[in-house]
Amino acid sequence: MKSKQYLIIFLFTCIQISVFGQINLKISRPKEDILLKELTQHNANVLDYEFIFSKQEALYIDSLILDFKKKTSIEIALVTLGEYYADKEDFDDYTLGLANTWNINNGILIAISKQFRQMRIQNSIEIEKVLSDEETKKIIDNYYIPKFKKGNYFEGTKNGLIALISTLQKKRQKYDSANILTDRIINLIEQNDKQELLQLSTEKIYCYLCFDETPIKQEPFIDKKTFYSNYFSTIFNKELLTRLKRNEKQIFISSENDSAIMVLYTTYRNNEFGDGHEGAQFVFWLKKENNELKINGLETIP
Secondary structure, eight states, X not given: OOOOXXXXXXXXXXXXXXXXXXXXXXXXXXXXXXXXHHHHHOOOSEEETTOOSOHHHHHHHHHHHHHHHHHHOOEEEEEEOOTTTOOSTTHHHHHHHHHHHHTOTTEEEEEEETTTTEEEEEEOHHHHTTSOHHHHHHHIIIIIHHHHTTTOHHHHHHHHHHHHHHHHHHHHHHHHHHHHHHHHHHHHHHHTOXXXXXXXXXXXXXXXXXXXXXXXXXXXXXEHHHHHHHTHHHHSXXXXXXXXXXXXXXXXXXXXXXXXXXXXXXXXXXXXXXXXOOOEEEEEEEEEETTEEEEEEEEEEO
């Protein structure tokens, strides 16, 4: 799991305490390997080590997660941790370690510490493709934190989880639609079916590849009929088609309103032409036109 996480310092009212001296007591914690083993052997998706939820509240949160997993196969795990299990200074790295040990390949780990007034959301690489950093932060700021600041951890967690699930469902639908569409595009290119491809394209196609030199005074958009009559066969030559059919692709939902979806195909792998060669990518840009997802552009990334 790639490290994508967020630190939230809860903005509670500060209580100042005057002391003559400070004694640092060493907290006796379970060994890390024992804790990790305990975590991975649990069948529940909610591990409340700080006891901030009632039994009924934990079961309700768990039911939301289970229902979502059945519908989407996306996993969500939630853990609450205080000083008995973690250090405040290492909360970031520690929760990433938990996520890796939990082996959530297509999902999210939500880690909350009431004692530390911190929170982490660790997104797997697959989730990062459909849920941006900005969207995750927005969910935290708008749904988790307002209730946390009032000391209501269950309501904050419930609100945040529902918002997270709703966002992921919408994003996943668009991700799947883009995946199906690009598979269809590759098949139509192989069949040289320009008429069907015309129907699957926006009226204007973004195409730097259609210009010998980068246009200075105009945007690189071309009428779709012009593209398929003048540029299609040159761009989608046999070599490119062979590489596209390897289906080594990644899909990125680019913004909150999904105004553009990037489908990136690896056409030349790293070091394919020798050490240090970084590979190359071919990109389809997809956009909704008349409420239908269509080809909106194409380019290469060296």
